[in-house]
Each structure stands twice: as structure tokens, then as C-alpha cells.
Amino acid sequence: MKTILIVDDEDNIREVIRSYLQKEGYRTIDVETGGEALQCVRSQPVDFVILDLMLPDMEGEQVCQAIRQIDSVPILMLTAKVSQNNRIRGLSVGADDYVLKPFDPREVVARVRTILRRSDDDVLLADRLTFNHGELMIDSMKQQVFRSGELVNLTPNEYKILLLLAKYPQRCFQRDELIERVLGHDFEGDVRTIDQHVKNLRHKIESDPKKPVYLVTVYGFGYRFAGETV
Numbered sequence: 230m231k232t233i234l235i236v237d238d239e240d241n242i243r244e245v246i247r248s249y250l251q252k253e254g255y256r257t258i259d260v261e262t263g264g265e266a267l268q269c270v271r272s273q274p275v276d277f278v279i280l281d282l283m284l285p286d287m288e289g290e291q292v293c294q295a296i297r298q299i300d301s302v303p304i305l306m307l308t309a310k311v312s313q314n315n316r317i318r319g320l321s322v323g324a325d326d327y328v329l330k331p332f333d334p335r336e337v338v339a340r341v342r343t344i345l346r347r348s349d350d351d352v353l354l355a356d357r358l359t360f361n362h363g364e365l366m367i368d369s370m371k372q373q374v375f376r377s378g379e380l381v382n383l384t385p386n387e388y389k390i391l392l393l394l395a396k397y398p399q400r401c402f403q404r405d406e407l408i409e410r411v412l413g414h415d416f417e418g419d420v421r422t423i424d425q426h427v428k429n430l431r432h433k434i435e436s437d438p439k440k441p442v443y444l445v446t447v448y449g450f451g452y453r454f455a456g457e458t459v
Contacts, residue, residue: 266292308328
């Protein structure tokens with residue numbers, strides 16, 4: 230049974246989300262503050278986090294960043310901020326998706342189900358892929374990525390984008406195709422979402438993100454993986 234952490238300071242919102250998730254067979258934990266959320270993630274296994282951006286003790290973006298330092302658990306943000314820049318900012322600090330308030334709780338459940346399903350599908354034909362004389366290594370058994378021997382903390386969507394591109398080196402993927410294969414058919418956001426994920430990935434796996442050797446932009450088209458398997 231998957232455990233989902235609900236972080237929101239509004240009792241009615243936590244109650245509604247909790248009720249719908251439990252009907253779908255999920256175990257839930259709910260807290261009111263960012264501090265409680267971080268303590269929970271540190272102290273017990275959590276499979277998914279639903280995180281409100283407006284919390285009484287700290288901003289949701291701060292909580293998201295702090296979680297990303299210790300865990301790659303999927304994070305769905307709840308936000309009343311409607312500007313595209315605010316939503317892109319949420320994705321840039323490690324969120325996997327967002328839902329705008331007010332929302333239909335059935336949509337939240339559907340997003341949770343979809344993101345968890347995508348996270349469970351991350352597999353390679355080989356147990357490990359190594360590139361550029363061991364500089365970059367993808368371990369599909371552990372679903373971990375290492376750069377120069379150091380573990381790289383990726384979000385589930387970042388991992389899946391890297392995995393997909395690395396499975397088909399030199400193949401060019403359009404942004405729309407990456408959205409469909411990574412974020413799902415029901416994704417309704419902007420194609421800039423993929424650009425933000427790739428930007429985050431480059432900062433984590435490239436020696437010089439401005440001159441990438443792995444995640445290469447195909448101008449006017451999309452992206453391809455250029456690393457050499459060794």
C-alpha cells in the first residue's frame with residue numbers, strides 16, 4: 230500500500246483529499262506545516278507528497294527543495310498562484326506536477342495515480358548503462374544515477390526523461406513526444422515544462438550545463454542524448 234503525505238494548513242482540504250485517497254486504497258498521513266512534513270519524510274517511508282505552496286511556517290517551494298535534498302519522492306503541488314512563472318518556479322525546485330486551487334479532488338487522485346504509475350515504469354533493458362568512461366552511470370535496478378561516482382538526486386520525472394533519452398542515444402525526441410511518454414496523455418501544461426526539467430537535469434549531470442555533452446538541444450525540434458556508451 231502506497232503512503233501519501235498531505236501537507237496543507239486548511240483542515241477541510243486535508244480532509245477531502247484524505248477521504249478520496251483512502252477510498253482508492255492509499256494510506257495517508259496529513260500535517261499542517263512544512264516543518265512537520267520534513268520531519269515525516271525523514272522519519273518514515275513516504276511514496277508521494279501532496280504539498281500546498283502557502284504554509285504558515287515556510288513557503289512550499291522551500292519545503293520542496295528541502296525534501297529534494299533527502300528524497301526523490303514524487304511531489305504534487307497545490308497552488309492558488311495562477312501565473313505561468315510561479316508554476317514554472319515550482320517545477321524548477323523539484324515538483325513533478327501541480328494542481329490549481331480550487332480543484333476537483335478526483336483530479337488530484339488521478340494525478341497521483343498517473344505520477345505513481347510513471348515512477349514504477351522506469352526500467353532499462355540492461356541493469357546498468359555507463360557513459361563517457363564511467364563519468365555517468367544509470368543503475369536501473371536501484372533507479373539511481375551517478376556522476377563521477379557520486380549519487381545524483383533526481384526527481385522521478387527527471388529520471389524518466391534521462392532514462393528515455395539514454396535508451397535511444399542520438400535519437401531526437403520532440404517536446405510533445407517527451408510530454409506524452411514521460412508526463413502522460415492527460416498532461417495539460419505547457420511544453421516549457423519539458424525545457425525546465427531538462428534544465429534541472431543539466432545542472433545535475435553536466436560538468437558545464439551551458440555546454441551540455443549529454444542532453445543536447447536539437448534547435449527547433451527537441452532533445453537528444455549524446456553520451457558515448459563504454
